Amino acid sequence: xxxxxxxxxxxxxxxxxxxxxxxxxxxxxxxxxxxxxxxxxxxxxxxxxxxxxxxxxxxxxxxxxxxxxxxxxxxxxxxxxxxxxxxxxxxxxxxxxxxxxxxxxxxx
Amino acid sequence: xxxxxxxxxxxxxxxxxxxxxxxxxxxxxxxxxxxxxxxxxxxxxxxxxxxxxxxxxxxxxxxxxxxxxxxxxxxxxxxxxxxxxxxxxxxxxxxxxxxxxxxxxxxxxxxxxxxxxxxxxxxxxxxxxxxxxxxxxxxxxxxxxxxxxxxxxxxxxxxxxxxxxxxxxxxxxxxxxxxxxxxxxxxxxxxxxxxxxxxxxxxxxxxxxxxxxxxxxxxxxxxxxxxxxxxxxxxxxxxxxxxxxxxxxxxxxxxxxxxxxxxxxxxxxxxxxxxxxxxxxxxxxxxxxxxxxxxxxxxxxxxxxxxxxxxxxxxxxxxxxxxxxxxxxxxxxxxxxxxxxxxxxxxxxxxxxxx
Ligand code: SF4
Numbered sequence: 001x002x003x004x005x006x007x008x009x010x011x012x013x014x015x016x017x018x019x020x021x022x023x024x025x026x027x028x029x030x031x032x033x034x035x036x037x038x039x040x041x042x043x044x045x046x047x048x049x050x051x052x053x054x055x056x057x058x059x060x061x062x063x064x065x066x067x068x069x070x071x072x073x074x075x076x077x078x079x080x081x082x083x084x085x086x087x088x089x090x091x092x093x094x095x096x097x098x099x100x101x102x103x104x105x106x107x108x
Numbered sequence: 109x110x111x112x113x114x115x116x117x118x119x120x121x122x123x124x125x126x127x128x129x130x131x132x133x134x135x136x137x138x139x140x141x142x143x144x145x146x147x148x149x150x151x152x153x154x155x156x157x158x159x160x161x162x163x164x165x166x167x168x169x170x171x172x173x174x175x176x177x178x179x180x181x182x183x184x185x186x187x188x189x190x191x192x193x194x195x196x197x198x199x200x201x202x203x204x205x206x207x208x209x210x211x212x213x214x215x216x217x218x219x220x221x222x223x224x225x226x227x228x229x230x231x232x233x234x235x236x237x238x239x240x241x242x243x244x245x246x247x248x249x250x251x252x253x254x255x256x257x258x259x260x261x262x263x264x265x266x267x268x269x270x271x272x273x274x275x276x277x278x279x280x281x282x283x284x285x286x287x288x289x290x291x292x293x294x295x296x297x298x299x300x301x302x303x304x305x306x307x308x309x310x311x312x313x314x315x316x317x318x319x320x321x322x323x324x325x326x327x328x329x330x331x332x333x334x335x336x337x338x339x340x341x342x343x344x345x346x347x348x349x350x351x352x353x354x355x356x357x358x359x360x361x362x363x364x365x366x367x368x369x370x371x372x373x374x375x376x377x378x379x380x381x382x383x384x385x386x387x388x389x390x391x392x393x394x395x396x397x398x399x400x401x402x403x404x405x406x407x408x409x410x411x412x413x414x415x416x417x418x419x420x421x422x423x424x425x426x427x428x429x430x431x432x433x434x435x436x437x438x439x440x441x442x443x444x445x446x447x448x449x450x451x452x453x454x455x456x457x458x459x460x461x462x463x
Contacts, residue, residue, distance in 0.1 A: 002462065016458055022194045023454045029187040033144045033155045068462055071455040073158045077188070078452040080162045082445055088179065089441045092169040 002064060012063035014054045020044065024052045030070040030077075036061045117152050125154065128358065130421035132412040140425055156185070176433040177440040180359070182426065189356055189428045195447040196354040198343035201240075202437045203233040203252060205347075206340065209283055209298060211332040217323045225323070226256075226335050227347040229271050230316040230436040233337070235350075237308055241338045246281075246299040252313050252337040253277040253299060256322075259330030267325040272318030274335065278305040283334050299336070316436035350443050352433040358423035360405035364397065365420055373397035376418070379410045403429075 004012035016023070024042040031040040031054075039057040056063040117125065124137045141147070144155030164183035171178040181189060208223040215222070233252055241250040254274040260267040280301035305313060323331060342349030362384055368376055376397050377385045386400035411419045432440040 014458075014462070016461075019454065019458075020194075022191045022199070023451070023458070025187040026191045026451070027455075029142070029185050032142050033157065035144060035155065064462055068459055071459045075452045075455045075459075076158050077161055078448050078455070080165060081167075081184075081188075081192075082448045084165055084167050085179075085441075085444060085448070088167040088169050089172065092172055096172075 004063065009062040009064070010060055011057040012055075012067070014056065014067060015051060016054065017051050019052050020050075021052075024054055026074055027054060027067075027070055030074050031056060031066070034066060034070060036066050117147060117150070117154075121147070126425050127361065128423040128425055130407060130409065130412075130423065132409060132414075132416040170429075172441060174434075174439055175436070176431065177444075178429065178431045181356070181428045181430050184426060184428065186425070186428075189430070191451055192444070192447050193354050193356060193430075195450050196351050196432060196443060197349055199341050199450050200350045200438075200443055200446050201235045201339050201341050202348050202350045202435070203231045203235050203238060203337045203339055204345075205229065205231075205254070205335045205337045207336040207338075209281075209334040209336075211283070211334070213331050213333065214329045215323050215325050215331055216329075222323060222331070222333075223335075226274075227345070229274070229320055229322075231313065231337055232311060232316040233313045233437060234309055235339050235437060238339045240340075246336060246338075248280065248301040248303055248305050248308070250338060251280075251299055252305065253281050254335045254337065255282065255333075256335065257332045258325065259332075260325035260327055262328045264327055266327070269322045269325060269331065270318060271315045271320035271322055273322075274315055276312055276314050277334075278308075278313070280305075281334060281336075298334070350435060350437055351440075352435050354430075354432045354443075356428040356430040358425065359427035359429060360402050360407065361422040361424055362399045362402040362405055362411075363420045363422065364399060365418055368397040368418055370395050372418075376411060380405075381408060381410065382406055385411070 001015045001017075002012050003015065021044070024044075028040055028042050031037050036058050037056065038059050040055060042052055042054045044052050054067070056067050058066050123129075125141050128138050128140075129136045141154065144153070147154055161183065166180075166182040168180040168182070169177065170180065205223075205226045208219075208226055210219050213219055213222065217225075231252065238252075239250045253276075255277050256269070256274050258267065258269050258273055280299040281297040283298055285296045285298065325331065340348035373385075373387055373395050377383075377387055382401075382404045384399060384401050384405050385397050388396045388398045390396055405421070407421065407423075409421065412421060432443060434440045434443055438446070
């Protein structure tokens with residue numbers, strides 16, 4: 001849910017249910033790298049609530065678009081991490097001698 | 109002084125930006141510079157765009173076995189690395205025993221304690237093959253059924269019940285529900301499997317380790333029960349956590365601030381419990397201390413006591429040594445990719461909610 005102003009779209013608070021530091025802190029990092037962002041931060045209003053508030057203030061662009069771009073960037077980063085990791089694992093496995101390979105204990 | 113990050117900031121600022129310093133009394137420069145425009149006034153752009161991230165990001169695998177792995181994740185902020193760690197511990201799903209139907213338990217272990225022990229047993233079932241169970245009836249797509257039926261004969265030795273004695277029931281529950289008035293319902297069991305689970309995976313959906321002690325039975329005691337395993341995540345209960353633990357540490361960097369010779373060098377080498385330092389022989393009886401294995405440093409700070417003017421302890425801010433210990437359902441490398449996928453799904457969910 002977005003809490004913003006009707007006349008000024010450049011500052012908004014996004015309330016996200018069922019999320020915590022995991023997503024909020026990562027998004028805050030990505031938002032901080034965006035030159036359009038003047039301020040951003042997040043808080044969890046109460047530890048028993050399953051909710052997080054992310055505040056975004058921009059230099060003029062709509063906060064919602066900036067937020068969406070940040071999430072999109074985070075997704076691209078995730079895909080890149082996955083690709084790099086899979087490649088590293090494949091390289092590592094091909095370098096290992098055969099007898100050291102993963103052998104499932106239940107299949108022996 | 110060298111300029112570790114390669115940007116054009118003055119070396120002392122670059123050091124503050126890319127390293128955490130561990131002084132004798134407390135660490136300094138722990139926060140880093142979050143804001144991308146922190147050095148804009150100096151004409152230096154330290155922001156991390158996606159393109160920059162992709163070109164700098166590196167992964168090096170150090171160890172990979174069926175149970176655990178260690179790798180170096182380089183060029184990533186702590187917030188992202190921490191997101192992966194948090195997801196690994198509490199949001200990657202696994203299967204675990206959730207419901208136990210006691211038919212008979214005359215052992216000294218109370219029903220609830222026994223059930224709890226059963227819940228913690230790692231199962232060799234790929235959670236990706238199953239669905240979450242909602243209010244609907246347990247079926248072959250969301251439940252795995254196990255049976256345990258052991259008894260200790262009167263007059264015999266005490267018996268140890270091991271996890272290997274849990275028997276997988278691919279056809280579903282064998283217990284019939286308390287019979288209602290109509291006789292036709294007599295055959296209803298606690299699950300309604302449409303088909304057998306025999307072909308769900310290549311391996312039988314057994315327990316991962318067969319030698320976990322569940323209970324001990326004295327002569328004349330018996331346990332008969334049926335256990336139903338369902339899919340869940342670690343934030344609901346730790347039994348669903350797919351990792352024994354997942355953690356990271358920042359890469360240590362140990363720097364000698366001045367030449368340390370002879371007696372002082374030997375003293376320094378002796379101070380370090382994990383042998384980070386070594387002695388270099390300069391010939392004609394002269395010796396010098398060198399940093400041989402900075403990676404082994406545990407940050408005990410013994411070498412910066414009582415003064416920290418000889419050695420400086422640093423951590424590289426964007427280099428993480430990541431360790432994952434799997435409990436067995438999935439190999440550690442699969443767990444990590446699953447965790448990254450979950451982070452992507454979170455982003456996707458919020459994007460679609462905002463649209
Ligand atoms: S902090 Fe401890 S482990 Fe690290 S180099 Fe100093 S003495 Fe060795």
